[in-house]
Amino acid sequence: MLPTVLILEIRRLLDAGGMSHRAIARKVGVSRTTVAEMARGRRGDFGRGPEERRAPIRHATSIPVRCPTCGGLVYAPCRLCEVREHQARILQFRRELLEPPRGPRRAA
Numbered sequence: 433m434l435p436t437v438l439i440l441e442i443r444r445l446l447d448a449g450g451m452s453h454r455a456i457a458r459k460v461g462v463s464r465t466t467v468a469e470m471a472r473g474r475r476g477d478f479g480r481g482p483e484e485r486r487a488p489i490r491h492a493t494s495i496p497v498r499c500p501t502c503g504g505l506v507y508a509p510c511r512l513c514e515v516r517e518h519q520a521r522i523l524q525f526r527r528e529l530l531e532p533p534r535g536p537r538r539a540a
Contacts, residue, residue, distance in 0.1 A: 438462065439470075446471050 434442075438460055445456045446467070453467040460467075469475035499510035506512065 434462065434466070442467060442470055 441460055442456060442462070445451055445459070451459075453464050453471060457464045457467045466475065496505045496507050498504070499506050499508075499513060501513045502510060502516075504510065504512060
């Protein structure tokens with residue numbers, strides 16, 4: 433994965449025009465394929481493809497809001513609540529695996 437600084441520089445140079453993909457690749461220090469895939473939209477800014485994009489870059493205009501679940505001041509959606517829900521599901525799954533099955537008791 434490329435650092436955000438390189439991604440932004442590649443995007444800036446692609447948007448400015450006037451430079452070939454090869455020249456941009458040499459200037460930034462990445463492969464031509466990487467620049468070409470970013471130009472075609474086949475490679476997202478933060479992963480291998482647009483569907484794998486991670487957290488977007490926060491602009492100065494984005495405003496944090498209060499999370500209705502935890503009350504924290506966050507950029508929506510609240511990642512902390514998502515992580516807590518995921519951890520709770522994992523713990524519940526582990527408990528279900530470790531608990532012995534509950535069935536009718538046999539008379540001795």
